[in-house]
Amino acid sequence: MAQERTKPVDVAVVGAGVSGLYGAWRLKEAHPDWRIVVYESSDYRTGGRLMSAIPPEMPHVPAELGGMRFLNTQPIVAALAKHLKLTILDFPVSEANNIAYLRGRWLRRSDLTDPAKVPYALGTQERGQPIGAIMEAAMETIVPGITAPSLTPQQRRELAQATTFLGRPLYEWGFWNVLARVMSFEAYQFVADASGYDTTVSNWNAADAIPWFLEDFGTNVKYVFPTTGMQSFPHGIEASFKTIQGEVLLNHTVTSVSRQGEKLRLHFNARDYVDADRVILAMPRRSLELIDLDAAFGAAMPRVRVLIESVSPQPLFKLFACYRVPWWRHALLNVKQGQTTTDVPIRQTYYFRTEGEQPGADPKNTNSLLMATYDDGRNIRYWIGFLREAERAERFADGAAGQGDEQWQRNRPTPAMVEEIHRLVAQVHGLAPDAVPKPYAAAFYDWGTDPFGGGYNLWKIHARSADVAREIVQPDAALPLYVCGEAYSHAQGWVEGALETAEDMLQRCFGLGPPSWLHPSRTAQKGETTTESATLRF
Helix, strand or coil, rough: HHHHHHHCCCEEEECCHHHHHHHHHHHHHHCCCCCEEEECCCCCCCCCCCCCCCCCCCCCCCECCCCEEEEECCHHHHHHHHHCCCCCCCCEEEECCCCCEEECCCEEEEHHCCCCCHHHHHHCCCCCCHHHHHHHHHHHHHCCCHHHHCCCHHHHHHHHCCCCCCEEEHHEEEEEEEEEHHHCCHHHHHHHHHCCCCCHHHHHHHHHHHHHHHECCCCCCCCCCCCCCCCCHHHHHHHHHHHCCCCEEECEEEEEEEECCCEEEEEEEECEEEEEEEEECCCCCCHHCCCCCCHHHHHHHHHHHHHHHHEECCCCEEEEEEEECCHHCCCCCCCCCCCEEECCCCCCCEEEHHHCCCCCCCCCCEEEEEEEEEHHHHHHHHHHHHHHHHCCCCCCCCCCCCCCCCHHHHHCCCCHHHHHHHHHHHHHHHCCCHHHHCCCEEEECCCCCCCCCCEEEEEEECCCCCHHHHHCCCCCCCCCCCCCHHCCCCCCCHHHHHHHHHHHEEEEEEHCCCCCCCCCHHHHHHCCCCCEECCCCC
């Protein structure tokens, strides 16, 4: 590190997630003579909240412990996928034959529009409606005209920000609060339970929540994913960056940033430091809070802190289980792919792929991957005891010949956690625990832990998101210290949000133009809103 101090750094990027690597790559392409270094705290990986772990004996079926998909209508990430030459497939979600286990009743997703079967006391106008239609009607009541097919996402955001509801600006309302005024509590609970998500309908900024929710409504909107995993985005960017002499250094945890004459000094854990002309902090709220920025911002720090605290990190927990056969396909269940939802604490189950069905795989290999739980919000508390135990207890012993990659091995759960997941998965599928095969391997990740603090971020009530998103990119106009990432975007929870803020920073603060491979698409311009949501289809 002593030698590192003597090397001039033109741009230091802190955080090797999507936004950090992307910003570094684009700057290096524009300024080949600049020394640009990305510093990452992890001692073994890059990618941030994209983690495509490779399970044992399933090299062609990545387990998406982090982000797992994107929308085909998101312009930057869709164009980037083409530029990186990633093979993209549709990501199935709401299949009609999949299960909804709600209030102790075992239903198929197609049953959710049958008033006689739905175990919720819905209002007259709510009965028989898909949960997407219930939500769309509620949002149209709150913001008249918001679902018009002619509106672009930007126009929806502007309309929501300008709307008043019951005499108060919409941005001063919580999403749950306004929904409670236009739909029954039973309908609200039905949407939350049947969608599998708690945080998306929680009490975050209503003026941001409504246009965010409408992003996946549309006749042409669908979820897609790269066959090699979502981590292919940061890995592909990193490879391109390194090809043009960009540098990525692991195991470099920045503890503080200070001024050193006309330069900025990054201080690391081991009392070492590096001076740079410009610094980019490519990270979410909690990661920013772990770095002492007082010496850098000085008297401006109280205002900067308000900007940083304008979003709330959202808990998110996933666990994947590997099975020797896709048992969910047998005649009784007849489930092939997509999502099952429930109000018990596993909340969502996704049926991922079978190894032998993938191109280039051994066709005799029937090993199959199940996302056994995808949990956010209040149900995370159910797992607290297991998660704390995981910090010190023995790990679930893989019954596999191969061990999977390092990301899988480092994130194996405890036997107790796997046993409880197994019990709940059986319950949701209407089976006794001994009727479901035991998994031969498992891995999990709790994104609420440091340095991330949450799986994604949501705008707080009262935050003027358009103003904050613009200001936080360079909080002090006189200081070359920048912030980018998903947290302060209008596409929170998406890779698109990370790229969106990075592009804004590059164009406004560094004077770059859009990349040559980025072309506006028609689907990105129009919302084409219908009662069909890529998530809330049934």
